[in-house]
Amino acid sequence: MQTNPDYSASKKRASEILEEASIIQPPIITQKLCETYGIKVKFVIFTEDNISGMMDFKSNTIYVNDQEGYARNNFTIAHELGHYFLHKDYYLKHPNEYEILYRKPISSAQNSPIEKEANTFAAHLLVPKKFLDQYYEFASIQSLAKLFAVSEEVISYRLKNEYGF
C-alpha cells in the first residue's frame, strides 16, 4: 500500500477520461461513461444503510445505493470509476485492501491515500476546472450543483480547491 496520495496523477487521469469520452460540457453523467467502458452499474439496497457504493473488479460492476439521491450516486460512481482507472490492477492482486465507500464528507481526513486518490479523481471528473472556469463567476453554488449534477458540498470543495474560496 502506498503511503502518499498521488493527486496530480488522479487529476490527469480524470481529464484524460473526459477527453477520451469526448465530453465537452457539464453535466458528466457517470452512468454513460460506464457504458462507454463496459462497466455495469447496479442500483441495490445494502443491508447496512450507510454504504454509498462498492465495485466488483472481477465482473466490472459498480453497486450503488438505490436509496441515495442522483447527485450522490453520480459521485459514488465517479469514485468507483477512480478505483477502476487508477487502482484496478492493484485491487486484483490485493482484493482484501479494497474499501467499501461509506457515506461521509469528501474532505474527510481519515481516508487512506488510495481513497483520497479516488475522491480527487471523482471531484475532477465531475467538476473539471476547464468547465468550472466558464461558469463559477456567474452562478451560485446551488445552480452550479444542478449544472454539474453533483451536491453543493462537491461544488464548494472544488471552488475552494481551484480558487481558494
Ligand SMILES: [Zn+2]
Ligand atoms: Zn473507495
